[in-house]
Amino acid sequence: MKNILITGGAGFIGSNLAKKLVDKNYNVTVLDNLSPQIHGENPIVTSPLYNSIRNKVHFIKGTVTSKEDWLTALEGQDCIVHLAAETGTGQSMYEIKKYVDTNIGGTALLLDILTNIKHSVKKVVVAESRAIYGEGRYYSEELNQYVYPTARTEDSMSKEDFEVKYPGCRKPLKLVGTTEDSLVHPTSVYGITKQVQGQLVHLVCPTIGIASVSYRYQNVYGPGQSLSNPYTGILSIFSTRIKNRNGINIFEDGHETRDFVYIDDVVDATILGIEKEEANGHVFNVGTGVATDVLTVAKTLIKELGIDVPITISGNYRLGDIRHNYADISLARNLLGFEPKWNFANGISAFVKWVNTQEVQEDKYEISIEEMKKKGLYK
Structure with a gap:
């Protein structure tokens, strides 16, 4: 397979994947709508991501919600890496139709075309997300079993009780890595839209003779991510706040954790899914298998950037946010030979070195918070 279509290929993951595939002598086509939220109003001027691939790939400006754009992009393709999506947990809670139309609707349109129109596609690789796991996987010593807590209630969080609960368990639950067969x-x-994307691809593709692979990426970061998008990417949001000499507001108590995975590792894992037949039909977690708390992230960025700004642990919270989640990557390690090369310390250093070469972006964080407050989602 030499002809690869990447939807959302001008985005953070997509552009880095495109460049690596071009270096490996693949013919890469990118379909991307160049969303102003990510690329600014004039991408040639304001989007390093777009400019990093503009003269290296066959670029099609279009949307995955357009059948005509799909038909143009699919011509002659062997493999589709479907990354195009609206992203942002908080924003998705009040721009519901937009997220469903793009993420689920765009995927359904792709599969409808592949089912009913002649094409040369042999494999579809789709991005899911760690968000589909919700609150993740825990072990209860009392019940002697793994349990999956449901979403935390506003009543509990309003009392600054942020940890997850499970019926019948009085003792604290033990956080463990989330496996692909977790609830x-x-x-x-x-999270719902990413779940459905993966389910659709794995359901439909085998019935029409196309291999399917999906990846549940953890919190991806690194050089090149958007520093102006206030809706997604805690590292970019915090970095832009710090560069503007604005204080950091830590939600909850600062001990909520995420699995931060460096962009190069994500690209390498995705290419393994393109190239290896062993990947076909499988879902893979992509992370480091290490949980890092948000307060550590803020302190590390302040130290690495060398700009001292105040940190406030506010107790604020967003409905829909999870408390903890980190990946068990055993399946990708054993089946694909995937092994993360970047730990958090090295990755943050590389990220900060890149941030210091960039123009300081306007800090739009407060605008995003006001939007959530108006919708009753930020407390």
Whole structure:
């Protein structure tokens, strides 16, 4: 397979994947709508991501919700890496139709075309998300079993009780890595759309003779991510706040954790899914298998950037956010030979070095918070 179509290929993951595939002598086509939220109003001027691929790939400006754009992009393709999506857990809770139309509707349109129109596609690789797991996987010593807590209630969080609960358990639950066969129970609209994307691809593709692969990416970061988008990417949001000499507001108590995975590792894992037949039909977690708390992230960025700004642990919270989640990557390690090369310390250093070469972006964080407050989703 030499001809690869990447939807959302001008985005953070997509552009880095495109460049690596071009270096490996693949013929890469990118379909992307160049969303102003990510690329600014004039991408040639304001989007390093777009400019990094503009003269290296066959670029089609279009949307995955357009049949005509799909038909143009699919011509002659061997493999589709479907990354195009609206992203952002918080924003998805009040722009519901937009997220469903793009993420689910765009995927359904692709599969409808592949089912009913002649094409040369042999494999579809789709991005799911760690968001589909909701609150993740825990072990209860009392019950002697793994349990999957449901979404935290506003009543509990309003009392600054942020940890997850499970019926019949009085002792604290032990956080463990989320495996691919863990319960899927998203707590946000975004998570639901990513779940359905993966289910659609794995359901339809085998019936029409196309291999399917999906990846549940953890919190992806690294050089090149949007520093102006206030809706997704805690590292970019915090970095832009710090560069503007604005304080950091830490939600909850600062001990909520995420699995931060460096962009190069994500690209390498995705290419393994394109190239290896062993990947076909499988879902893979992509992360580091290490949980890092948000307060550590803020302190590390302040130290690495060398700009001292105040940190406030506010107790604020967003409905739909999860408390903890980190990946068990055993399946990708054993089946694909995937091994993360970047730990958090090295990754943050590389990220900060890149941030220091970029123009300081306007800090739109407060605008995003006001939007959530108006919708009753930020407390």
